[in-house]
Amino acid sequence: EIVMTQSPATLSVSPGERVTLSCRASQNIGTYLAWYQQKPGQAPRLLIYGASTRATGIPARFSGSGSGTEFTLTISSLQSEDFAVYYCQQFNNWPPITFGQGTRLENK
């Protein structure tokens, strides 16, 4: 099973800041990585797939990078609506599909 590890667990940030979230895979997954955003009481929303491709309708301030075992989600200028939990997910070697434990963005 591929273990996905996200860091940090919680990030205290202010609107307008540049934010970088990390995700590490326990094995090489190429670029078979997706990022999701989840707000309280809502289903997750797909942000990025293939490590760096934005899903339809996702603002350009969200970008993804990385390959192999190290991945990054960057929010170039944090907006108030971006406070949420972010999950990475690998879809290279499965089953099982595995998610990271999530990174929570909280308002500083």
Next chain:
Amino acid sequence: EVQLLEFGGTLVQPGGSLRLSCAASGFTFGTYAMTWVRQAPGKGLEWVSSISGSGDSTQYADSVKGRFTVSRDNSKNTMYLEMKSLAVEDAAIYYCARDYETSGIGGIIVVLGYWGPGTLITVSS
């Protein structure tokens, strides 16, 4: 517009059974793989099961293998999750989700581009 809506969540006793449904609309249902993901209260996301567009290919998490069965009826645009021998650790919000892009009737990608609002299962005596 793609819409997914789960049904069937309720309170069930340990050892009990339940069937969830996921009704889909706004796309050609039979050409997309579908997935169940669950989330225990206050916890992260856990993949449960996926099924190809044709229904011929299914996969399960070890935690549910042998107890849960995923299926679909493409004539009714509906996916199901039959759950048996439910345990306290199965309590969660269950989401159905659709692959972001089609990989044909036989493939499963598990990039989850569309999600339902979820249905809550509580397991308690």
